[in-house]
Amino acid sequence: NGMMDVAAFFKATSLRRFAYLGGLLTLLALLAVPLAFLSKAEGGRPALPALAVRPGSEVEGMKAEERDSSLSSFIFHPSSFGPQPSSFVLLLILLAALLVLAPEFVYLRDQFGWRMNTIFKFYYQAWLMWSLAAAFGAAVMLQSLRRVWNWLYSIGLIILLLAALTYPTLSLLNKTNNFHPPFGLTLDGAAHLDRQYPEDAKAIRWLQTAPYGVIAEATTPTASYSDYAHISTYTGLPAVLGWPMHESQWRGGYAEQGTRMADLQRLYETNDWSVAQAILTQYNVRYVYVGTLERNTYRVNETKFQRFLRPVYQLGNVTIYEAP
Numbered sequence: 207n208g209m210m211d212v213a214a215f216f217k218a219t220s221l222r223r224f225a226y227l228g229g230l231l232t233l234l235a236l237l238a239v240p241l242a243f244l245s246k247a248e249g250g251r252p253a254l255p256a257l258a259v260r261p262g263s264e265v266e267g268m269k270a271e272e273r274d275s276s277l278s279s280f281i282f283h284p285s286s287f288g289p290q291p292s293s294f295v296l297l298l299i300l301l302a303a304l305l306v307l308a309p310e311f312v313y314l315r316d317q318f319g320w321r322m323n324t325i326f327k328f329y330y331q332a333w334l335m336w337s338l339a340a341a342f343g344a345a346v347m348l349q350s351l352r353r354v355w356n357w358l359y360s361i362g363l364i365i366l367l368l369a370a371l372t373y374p375t376l377s378l379l380n381k382t383n384n385f386h387p388p389f390g391l392t393l394d395g396a397a398h399l400d401r402q403y404p405e406d407a408k409a410i411r412w413l414q415t416a417p418y419g420v421i422a423e424a425t426t427p428t429a430s431y432s433d434y435a436h437i438s439t440y441t442g443l444p445a446v447l448g449w450p451m452h453e454s455q456w457r458g459g460y461a462e463q464g465t466r467m468a469d470l471q472r473l474y475e476t477n478d479w480s481v482a483q484a485i486l487t488q489y490n491v492r493y494v495y496v497g498t499l500e501r502n503t504y505r506v507n508e509t510k511f512q513r514f515l516r517p518v519y520q521l522g523n524v525t526i527y528e529a530p
Contacts, residue, residue, distance in 0.1 A: 295342045302335035317459055396440050405522040406437065406497055412519050413441040413526070419492025422446050422473060424503040437495050446470055446489045474504040479514050486529050493518075494527040 305328040313321035344363060351359055385391070389401065399407035413421075421443045425434045429449045438445035447453065447466040454460045466489070473485045473494070485491070494515060500506055501523070508525070511517075515527035 292342075292346075295339050298335045298339045302332040302339070305329070305332040305335075317454060399436070399440070403433070403436075403498065405524045408521055409495075409497070409519060409524045409526060410437060410440045413437070413443060413493070416518070417492075418443065420444050420446065420490050421493040421495055422470060422486075422489070422491045423495040423497075424474070424500040425450065425467065425470065426503060427451075427467065434499060437497075443493070446491065471504055474500060474506045477507055477510065479510045482510055483514070491529055494529065495524075496527070497524040 309321050309324045309328055313324035316323055347359055348356065348363075379385070382391075389397070396407070396410070399410065421438055421441070423435065423437045423445055425445075425447050427450055429435065430451045432449075435445055435448040437443070438448060447463060447470060450460075450463060450467060453463060457463070469485050469488070473482050474496075476482055486494070494511055496506060496508060496511065511525075511527045515529055517525055518528045519526040
């Protein structure tokens with residue numbers, strides 16, 4: 207019928223490229239504003255307040271047309287005005303706005319394929335900058351507003367701050383069980399190991415004072431947000447493989463992991479010492495950790511370790527072997 211397929215049109219490669227190019231040029235144009243301001247804002251006439259006009263100041267006495275002209279001069283010809291706090295705050299606001307706008311045009315394509323992580327990282331910084339600018343703006347407003355408006359603004363600001371404190375107050379009580387956690391108050395992030403894995407906790411303390419080296423410990427494809435890799439985590443020793451999913455995110459995919467997961471399973475389960483020795487050599491392993499997680503994850507064949515490696519630590523269900 208001669209009608210254009212709209213969906214196909216918007217999926218056209220040329221149009222997508224045009225949209226990306228246009229978005230990128232827009233972003234660069236926006237970025238040019240604060241960069242130009244920074245490069246030219248030096249020396250000159252007394253500073254013009256950008257966020258508020260102080261009562262009794264020369265600017266307040268200007269006619270509206272003159273004030274607008276001065277403000278335009280401040281924005282488009284910053285070199286005519288000296289350095290001022292509000293200039294820095296304006297740059298904070300502009301930069302934060304750019305950080306929020308940027309993921310609309312460009313983002314880091316990670317293994318998930320969308321912009322989730324880019325938004326997390328960019329928006330977090332933007333909120334920090336905007337919060338600083340908001341604090342400065344609130345102080346300027348309190349100094350600049352006349353009596354009645356100052357009181358009204360102060361009351362509104364207090365109400366807003368009290369409302370904002372609702373979440374941190376309630377969440378603090380919730381996370382601390384009303385400041386009566388079942389295992390007591392502590393700042394020690396490893397304290398739970400003494401309750402859940404007491405033998406591992408003692409082995410970790412021993413490894414913290416042992417010579418540096420790569421350690422082999424258990425992991426699984428679903429190890430994320432679990433107790434796997436906690437030996438490496440709490441000792442600082444590099445592991446053959448930690449949480450596979452997170453490792454792939456940090457390292458741009460699974461290529462660098464290669465066969466590490468399968469090799470770890472073979473290391474613990476094989477009866478052939480030559481196979482185990484080749485794996486130890488390939489990853490420059492110094493310590494082989496055999497504990498509860500290893501025994502629950504693999505069909506551990508410990509005989510080869512006992513025969514060819516030196517046990518340097520043993521307590522209960524935990525044995526640490528050192529490769530020569």
